[in-house]
Amino acid sequence: MLYPQHFDVIVVGGGHAGTEAALAAARMGCKTLLLSHNIETLGQMSCNPSIGGIGKGHLVKEVDALGGAMAAATDEGGIQFRILNSSKGPAVRATRAQADRLLYKAAIRRRLENQPNLWLFQQAVDDLMVEGDRVVGAVTQAGIKFRAKTVVLTAGTFLDGKIHVGLNNYAAGRAGDPPAVRLSARLKELKLPQGRLKTGTPPRLDGRSIDFSKCGEQPGDGMPGGMSPVMPVFSFMGRVEQHPPQMSCWTTHTNERTHEIIRSGFDRSPMFTGKIEGVGPRYCPSVEDKINRFADKDSHQIFLEPEGLTTNEYYPNGISTSLPFDIQYALVRSMAGLENAHILRPGYAIEYDYFDPQQLKSSFETRAIGGLFFAGQINGTTGYEEAAAQGLFAGVNAALQAGAQTSWQQETWVPGRDEAYLGVLVDDLITKGVTEPYRMFTSRAEFRLQLREDNADMRLTETGRRLGLVDDARWEAFSRKREAVSRETERLRSLWVSPKNLTATESERVLGKSIEHEYSLADLLRRPDVNYANLMSLEGGKYASAELNIPVSRETPAVPLPEAVFAAVVIEQVEIVAKYAGYIDRQIEEVGRAAHYENLKLPLELDYLQVSALSFEARQKLSKHRPETLGQASRLSGITPAAISLLLVHLKKSN
Amino acid sequence: MLYPQHFDVIVVGGGHAGTEAALAAARMGCKTLLLSHNIETLGQMSCNPSIGGIGKGHLVKEVDALGGAMAAATDEGGIQFRILNSSKGPAVRATRAQADRLLYKAAIRRRLENQPNLWLFQQAVDDLMVEGDRVVGAVTQAGIKFRAKTVVLTAGTFLDGKIHVGLNNYAAGRAGDPPAVRLSARLKELKLPQGRLKTGTPPRLDGRSIDFSKCGEQPGDGMPGGMSPVMPVFSFMGRVEQHPPQMSCWTTHTNERTHEIIRSGFDRSPMFTGKIEGVGPRYCPSVEDKINRFADKDSHQIFLEPEGLTTNEYYPNGISTSLPFDIQYALVRSMAGLENAHILRPGYAIEYDYFDPQQLKSSFETRAIGGLFFAGQINGTTGYEEAAAQGLFAGVNAALQAGAQTSWQQETWVPGRDEAYLGVLVDDLITKGVTEPYRMFTSRAEFRLQLREDNADMRLTETGRRLGLVDDARWEAFSRKREAVSRETERLRSLWVSPKNLTATESERVLGKSIEHEYSLADLLRRPDVNYANLMSLEGGKYASAELNIPVSRETPAVPLPEAVFAAVVIEQVEIVAKYAGYIDRQIEEVGRAAHYENLKLPLELDYLQVSALSFEARQKLSKHRPETLGQASRLSGITPAAISLLLVHLKKSN
Numbered sequence A, B: 001m002l003y004p005q006h007f008d009v010i011v012v013g014g015g016h017a018g019t020e021a022a023l024a025a026a027r028m029g030c031k032t033l034l035l036s037h038n039i040e041t042l043g044q045m046s047c048n049p050s051i052g053g054i055g056k057g058h059l060v061k062e063v064d065a066l067g068g069a070m071a072a073a074t075d076e077g078g079i080q081f082r083i084l085n086s087s088k089g090p091a092v093r094a095t096r097a098q099a100d101r102l103l104y105k106a107a108i109r110r111r112l113e114n115q116p117n118l119w120l121f122q123q124a125v126d127d128l129m130v131e132g133d134r135v136v137g138a139v140t141q142a143g144i145k146f147r148a149k150t151v152v153l154t155a156g157t158f159l160d161g162k163i164h165v166g167l168n169n170y171a172a173g174r175a176g177d178p179p180a181v182r183l184s185a186r187l188k189e190l191k192l193p194q195g196r197l198k199t200g201t202p203p204r205l206d207g208r209s210i211d212f213s214k215c216g217e218q219p220g221d222g223m224p225g226g227m228s229p230v231m232p233v234f235s236f237m238g239r240v241e242q243h244p245p246q247m248s249c250w251t252t253h254t255n256e257r258t259h260e261i262i263r264s265g266f267d268r269s270p271m272f273t274g275k276i277e278g279v280g281p282r283y284c285p286s287v288e289d290k291i292n293r294f295a296d297k298d299s300h301q302i303f304l305e306p307e308g309l310t311t312n313e314y315y316p317n318g319i320s321t322s323l324p325f326d327i328q329y330a331l332v333r334s335m336a337g338l339e340n341a342h343i344l345r346p347g348y349a350i351e352y353d354y355f356d357p358q359q360l361k362s363s364f365e366t367r368a369i370g371g372l373f374f375a376g377q378i379n380g381t382t383g384y385e386e387a388a389a390q391g392l393f394a395g396v397n398a399a400l401q402a403g404a405q406t407s408w409q410q411e412t413w414v415p416g417r418d419e420a421y422l423g424v425l426v427d428d429l430i431t432k433g434v435t436e437p438y439r440m441f442t443s444r445a446e447f448r449l450q451l452r453e454d455n456a457d458m459r460l461t462e463t464g465r466r467l468g469l470v471d472d473a474r475w476e477a478f479s480r481k482r483e484a485v486s487r488e489t490e491r492l493r494s495l496w497v498s499p500k501n502l503t504a505t506e507s508e509r510v511l512g513k514s515i516e517h518e519y520s521l522a523d524l525l526r527r528p529d530v531n532y533a534n535l536m537s538l539e540g541g542k543y544a545s546a547e548l549n550i551p552v553s554r555e556t557p558a559v560p561l562p563e564a565v566f567a568a569v570v571i572e573q574v575e576i577v578a579k580y581a582g583y584i585d586r587q588i589e590e591v592g593r594a595a596h597y598e599n600l601k602l603p604l605e606l607d608y609l610q611v612s613a614l615s616f617e618a619r620q621k622l623s624k625h626r627p628e629t630l631g632q633a634s635r636l637s638g639i640t641p642a643a644i645s646l647l648l649v650h651l652k653k654s655n
């Protein structure tokens, strides 16, 4: 049957990529259909119950600035929030949250169900409708044909998915879910270039059987004992009051016995015996991989992450494994606190089809089949955040191609590498491809100083508004912030202190020394050891802003007033921009210089393995591929802009 | 790998049967393991979002009296409660609730996760471990072997499950879930006698696309506009305050056009074209079956049941179908209010293996393999309640066989047909077997006057306590009620009125006429037109009970005080027992008489199709099988005790 209603955009898959794709296309006014195996698993987290982290949190904030769901759903479902790297520079600071799986899923589903222009339909897609060299729709398992102008495929780990536990294996899309076998076969017929990757997950534990008194406690920010008294929010529109009750994580460690047990299973490991063909993620290695590769380390830290408020399940982060179950059982019980731990679900690895992202256009449309877009794990990435970002991106481009009415004037939208991590992600994928599951790192972004979590809104909300992704409420809140930031920046530029109007004691108190000539407050704020609060305290608060000088209640530091939050956010932005402008300019220059060295020949005799400044991975990759020029080196998968800079330094030194 | 810990009882399957089985065995102190495909689907409702109804509500209250989870989870997840048949006799009164699917599932999962002695493990079971003629454990998909003394198999519709939508079909356990193919094959190898049945489900609708102004509203009891101001609770331990916010159901109707559309799909119906081998449930017929069998009816009522508080999904009760999707689409849209309805999930039929329950012992242990118990849909039944009741039953017997330490002295526990609907269910299954999915009806219970919802606690709590199923809190609450009932009954027996001490006007006001001699209040209460409240009002409340005379607040009739609820419950019981004692005695006699006619020869020339007192089904069955004696007739599947009584009356008349 041909379904009577025709759609603008069909999204296949209801994971992190699919849901953001569908929501984005629908926000842009396109008639959108989300086809998925199971409405109950919309927004399901296949693996760890957490969102964000370094590089990943950046992507989440960008998706959020573009009106996406992930950050907001995390605010509703998050049971622990932390700012990682809070003592480091703002560029590498990142938000990470533990999420209650059920609450997170419910928050995503509610958004999907209530999104205008979006229709949901539960059924596996077995085939694509192709006419000439264009996709024109999708066909479900029961033979229902849905027609649309564009199709976004986000099948995750499901395409010909195969689960491994030791030397046993069986077909599945993920534990408990059926695989997509027919669609995989069909895509192969369509000759889309495809390969196999693998990823893994740890066994889950029953919290009732864990002895937490033997574990370290790790409370979140804003919790008693937390690193910071202030509880973070993820979304620009988020409020702390949305957070459900908060929970601690716990830590334990592997030990020599754990490692022995793991080694004793190597001969029955599907990875080491060649049963698994797919390549796994270097950055989320299985525990057997860690023991194998870092044989000298005699302990690894393991985080016990709660899976939710209403369940006893814990996720032991750090022991992802596809070793046989008897080894899993013994290795878990070899750790402190886990001596009697009951495993609720075994760990496993999954192998699945991915498609070479180098065969995508910069909009994520496949080169081979017009109107067909790919996003998420299917493009060779790993991680919820990478999937969500790609989903939003592909959804936008599919909607633009389907004729979305927006004030965006171009046919596609492709953010630059200097504009967003999303731009880095897309560019890396289509130019470098992948040889192993790709995940985001700040080191992948050469413009990392300007691609911060704190300015994701500033970088992208306006674009999002023009694309039709950003609703009025967000736009107004954003505009208000942006205006306040620029007003305050102007104000600081217009206020001058000079040896004449600033006493030496005040100057020494606040600036560390007396000033020799006239400075604007904006100038002073650029100094590393001067902060906004100090400046405003000058001469009894004479320069304080009427608008932003809002005392935060001391009684409830974790739940400040909306106006105080607003002021803090504005001040933070004013301060960071002032302080980092210089560094950012220098970074831009550096990037330009690196581009300049594009054709620099790399010495034939160079022994990369000895370049100790480079990461082990970079050394391996370079000595394997032996690129001729620095430009070629920079396009190798796994060679980050940071590695290129280091290499350049090394070459300069050795010349 | 052989799992190091050995269990007493393994339950395979986490549906309604499996969860009650596992909870019951664990409550009885057995080390119990619940193995299931997916922890996320524990307690999932495969079809309609409702629990209870006539006959079914009875089973739920019995499961509850035995400490089971279904009623309590419904109290936590129920978004509409009604007492059906509230104007009829107490024997056929029944509770029915709409449940929020997610809340219901969460309530079940919480109980499972927190039940002492119960371990959960997620993985499909592919094989049973059999030694000699006994089962000794189960083997999962990844080859993990779990050993136990007994195994309860509750695989529902999953064994070799095959979904049909029109002439398309594919393997699945239920929409979105994988089937159990290997286990099915293995059971066939073990030569357990097996057949195929089928059941079906309607398409689900997006509430945003329904025009409710064209539908009839059906609020629940205790809701504004509801049939009764009092909101029911399901569990003996339930409280109205546990209920989440309540929602209305809605009604619409099929019409001539709907029926035409349905008929136009007959040639592509998997049922009518023979694609489906399995027999479907006569009592939950698909809509095509209804149109086919009741060709003269030009409209059927359809209920639009909300699927939850946080979803827009609606379940259109009455249009279960496996017609092709184009027919589903058109038939839905032919109905008032559904002109633009969007289908979220297509309707489908599912075929699956069941096992002949006549091959079970009265404990539900299979005759062929010692220690192996079957419960739920696998035994040829349909319905959550039937599954839950069987699950609890099999769980208890598996636990007894596994050596549970209880004060129950026997090797098995088999409630009689006069004791519980559960007894009727078990006895029907093992003696009559099934030829189509079996569901419970009050007509199946010859002792139906004594098997009421209101006395499920009185009938079973004590047994449950001896079996170790009933915890202290329930036992105390129950004992308090039972004592209050007997105290009040005694009190009424000891209070006498006579023409001397009762004025004629009072007597006429309350009893309708003056009394001629002495009566105890207990005697008077037996009169059909006298109720407890009337009696207590005699002579200004002179006979009122100090203990039970608690005024219910008029302001909040739906949320009465605990003590008032207690009093009402006690009074209800005192009253019903007094009033129905006579009828019950007569029923027991009648049943005895029917047994007496066991050998009564049935006339060869009897044209059953003309016996209009019998249901159409009974007429068909009898004329097909032409039993020789009344006893044979009574053992035919589908011939209820009620039908036997009617047949006896007919024979007497025609003689």
Ligand SMILES: Cc1cc2nc3c(=O)[nH]c(=O)nc-3n(C[C@H](O)[C@H](O)[C@H](O)COP(=O)(O)OP(=O)(O)OC[C@H]3O[C@@H](n4cnc5c(N)ncnc54)[C@H](O)[C@@H]3O)c2cc1C
Pocket: A012, A013, A014, A015, A016, A017, A018, A035, A036, A037, A038, A041, A042, A043, A044, A045, A046, A047, A048, A123, A124, A125, A126, A154, A155, A156, A157, A158, A159, A173, A174, A180, A183, A199, A200, A201, A284, A320, A348, A349, A350, A375, A376, A377, A378, A381, A382, A383, A384, A387, A388
């Ligand atoms: C075992 C396992 C371990 C993992 N470990 C890690 C890790 O350590 N670190 C990490 O960052 N990430 C990990 N991940 C990856 C992470 O889960 C994914 O990156 C992320 O979920 C990808 O999102 P997605 O939307 O691309 O796909 P998914 O979340 O997989 O969603 C795919 C969706 O598509 C649907 N679908 C698929 N095929 C069809 C079809 N034919 N018709 C209709 N619907 C279809 C599915 O039902 C599902 O809704 C792991 C995943 C798995 C399964």
Ligand SMILES: Cc1cc2nc3c(=O)[nH]c(=O)nc-3n(C[C@H](O)[C@H](O)[C@H](O)COP(=O)(O)OP(=O)(O)OC[C@H]3O[C@@H](n4cnc5c(N)ncnc54)[C@H](O)[C@@H]3O)c2cc1C
Pocket: B012, B013, B014, B015, B016, B017, B018, B035, B036, B037, B038, B041, B042, B043, B044, B045, B046, B047, B048, B123, B124, B125, B126, B154, B155, B156, B157, B158, B159, B173, B174, B180, B183, B199, B200, B201, B284, B320, B348, B349, B350, B375, B376, B377, B378, B381, B382, B383, B384, B387, B388
């Ligand atoms: C499409 C459909 C329509 C229905 N329509 C109706 C209706 O109209 N009226 C009505 O009263 N009832 C209906 N039902 C039936 C109702 O859902 C069942 O009666 C009830 O759910 C049976 O409960 P159960 O516990 O026996 O099995 P289920 O609820 O089916 O649960 C089976 C459980 O066993 C697990 N399982 C199965 N095989 C394995 C294995 N090998 N290893 C591990 N775990 C396994 C599954 O994952 C699941 O948890 C319908 C069911 C379906 C699927």
